[in-house]
Amino acid sequence: MKVTEKNVPTLKEALKQPCKHRDMELALQPMPNYSRTPGGPNDTPLSFWASWNLADRPRRIALLLDDCQEEYRPYAGQILPNMVKMVETFRAARSKSDGVCIAWSAWSRRFDDGISNAMDRWYGPHGLRPDDPENAAYVFTGSAGLKPLSEIAPTDAEVSDGWFYHGKHLDMFWTFDENGKSYLDEKLKAHDIDTIVIVGLWTDECVLSTAYAGNSRGYDVVVVGDAVATATANQETALTVANSTVAKVLSTEEVLAYMKNDFTTGSPGAVKGTRHPDGRKPG
Incomplete structure (x- = not known):
């Protein structure tokens, strides 16, 4: 149906209609915010x-190890012990449940990879000095830099299974x-994962x-604050x-406690569909 101003209901009108995917009693309660925009039309x-x-x-649930590779070891020192705990705990949970997965990625852009897109234009060409590179768009140390950090590397079986x-x-x-x-997304949907x-x-x-991408695809998202790190001040x-x-x-200890005691x-x-890219359930 084409959406026009004439057929978009007001909030008051919409709240009068049945909505099986919403808890109306909760929806009508005020949000527990501590402050509000002064003078805003909707408070x-x-x-x-x-x-x-x-x-x-x-x-x-799935544990995603995002670009945990050897080239980034200098930035991973403080968080590596926590990532080790996370991998060990998720492997233990996976051995008992078909609803637990672990996935690893490595950043593999190269200066000669033939890909020229918005990312290249955003970072620009500067900072590719061979002895002291700075440009974050590329891997500098070749194949060695793409290997997963050895302490949390996938097993041969995990690699063979495409994780x-x-x-x-x-x-x-x-x-x-x-x-x-x-x-x-296809790997996670094959196991009906709903939380990352x-x-x-x-x-x-x-x-x-x-x-952001996980949320857009319908997953509940947890970021482990003391198991992520960056090279910037951000x-x-x-x-x-x-x-x-x-x-x-959440903290590492909070996630570990959940996996060991409450999962x-x-x-x-x-709670999550697999047919549509945003994870909506049919019907």
Whole structure:
């Protein structure tokens, strides 16, 4: 149906209609914000955060290790112990549940890869001095730099099963199979995953991009604040933006406690569909 100003209901009109995907009683309650925009026409809230908690419902959950590769080891030192704990805990949970997955990506752009797109234009050509490179668009150290950090590397079986792949954009979902579909999204949909937990590098680029992409594709998103890091000064800003827009920022210990004590496997398709790119459920 074509949407025009004539057939778009007002909020008051819409609230009078039945809506099976919404809890009307909750919808009519005020949001628990602490401050509001002065003089705004809708008394608009100034603060937002995730209304859900991990333990609210059974889940099908995946740990995403975003660009945890050897070239980034200098930036990963502080978070590596926490990432080790995360991988160990998710592997243990995966051994007991078909609703747990782990995926690894590596950033694989090269200066001679033949790809010239908006990312190249945004970063520009400067900073590619061989002895002291700065340009963040490319891998500098060749194949050695693309290997996953050894402490959290996938096993041969995990690699063989396709859980490690090379991405060429900031967003982990923006790598495509031969049918033009998101490689990661298809892997997760095959296991009916509905929640993703992101760790890795860099917080204000790949991690934040993946959080937004995951939310757009219908996943509940957790960013593990003390298991992500960046080379810039934007760590806390990026976490604040993620936590107030599309994700829930938790600590390593909070996620580990949930996985060990409160995680229960959800039924496939209980909260997220797989036919539409945004994860909507049919009907």
